[in-house]
Amino acid sequence: MTASSPCPLRWPAEAVWEAAAPLLPGFSVEVLPEIDSTNSELMRRLKGGPGRPPQPEPLLLVAEQQSAGRGRLGRQWQSRRGDSLTFSLGLPLAPAGWSGLSLAVGVAVAESLEPAPLGAPRIRLKWPNDLWLATPDGERKLGGILIETASWGGVRHAVIGVGLNVRPVALPGADPAAALPAVPPGCLQALSAGLDAPAALLAVAPALVRAVLAFEHSGFAPFAARFAARDALDGRAVQLSDGTQGTARGVGQGGALRVQTASGPVEVTSAEVSVRPVPGAPAAPEPPC
Ligand code: BTN
Numbered sequence: 001m002t003a004s005s006p007c008p009l010r011w012p013a014e015a016v017w018e019a020a021a022p023l024l025p026g027f028s029v030e031v032l033p034e035i036d037s038t039n040s041e042l043m044r045r046l047k048g049g050p051g052r053p054p055q056p057e058p059l060l061l062v063a064e065q066q067s068a069g070r071g072r073l074g075r076q077w078q079s080r081r082g083d084s085l086t087f088s089l090g091l092p093l094a095p096a097g098w099s100g101l102s103l104a105v106g107v108a109v110a111e112s113l114e115p116a117p118l119g120a121p122r123i124r125l126k127w128p129n130d131l132w133l134a135t136p137d138g139e140r141k142l143g144g145i146l147i148e149t150a151s152w153g154g155v156r157h158a159v160i161g162v163g164l165n166v167r168p169v170a171l172p173g174a175d176p177a178a179a180l181p182a183v184p185p186g187c188l189q190a191l192s193a194g195l196d197a198p199a200a201l202l203a204v205a206p207a208l209v210r211a212v213l214a215f216e217h218s219g220f221a222p223f224a225a226r227f228a229a230r231d232a233l234d235g236r237a238v239q240l241s242d243g244t245q246g247t248a249r250g251v252g253q254g255g256a257l258r259v260q261t262a263s264g265p266v267e268v269t270s271a272e273v274s275v276r277p278v279p280g281a282p283a284a285p286e287p288p289c
Pocket of ligand 1: 070071077088130145164
């Protein structure tokens with residue numbers, strides 16, 4: 001194989017369809033060799049355009065390569081053919097509330113890839129949309145979730161994008177002389193050596209469909225304990241992008257992040273806020289009762 005004729009990836013589109021179609025009338029699966037972003041493409045298809053009727057039916061769109069993958073808070077999402085799994089699920093959805101959907105999706109993705117951990121789960125969930133992998137060298141970002149919504153014909157639709165690192169990648173431009181070398185991302189093959197992007201899709205996609213439908217029916221409650229079992233931040237000192245510091249204390253029944261601060265407990269729901277653990281910091285002391 002040469003760079004111009006890469007190994008074909010054998011996508012289990014039919015098996016994914018067979019697993020999910022009974023749950024989602026009108027469901028289809030499509031694999032594209034390249035697109036800017038599977039989320040952007042599903043949004044465009046939902047709205048339609050000149051000579052292109054809207055496509056409101058449930059669709060799982062996989063891209064072997066994204067040229068302009070998007071992450072949360074306007075960030076880029078970098079991925080490479082075969083090294084990553086990038087897909088989006090678009091469907092009409094009418095939950096009672098949307099808060100906690102990204103956490104429910106994270107639970108489904110993590111559990112489908114690591115169904116029965118022997119001890120502490122290695123795939124952890126960092127509120128609100130990151131998947132981390134615990135490695136002997138510390139936690140590494142394994143993947144992320146980007147959820148967007150749009151209305152068509154008076155019906156709200158969700159586009160749920162999932163990006164997972166599958167194979168280890170060398171960091172382009174990593175400077176060996178840098179005081180703090182760039183940290184390579186985590187990858188699924190560090191968890192399960194033989195796993196490739198198509199196999200990961202077959203594990204994740206049906207579980208994702210089931211989880212989204214369960215969320216539509218019952219909200220975040222059925223996922224709360226399962227999220228807690230993989231909560232990467234619980235009990236850790238954290239800093240929010242709005243400057244708030246405190247100790248993460250799990251998530252509420254609606255999926256809000258609970259943070260104990262010096263001035264009392266706060267609940268974070270804003271999609272605009274990012275949170276990071278403070279490296280090496282002990283958990284902040286509790287305020288006096
Ligand atoms: C994040 O970590 O901020 C979320 C990353 C989400 C990336 C996925 S890849 C498939 C889908 N298409 C995109 O452009 N983004 C999501």
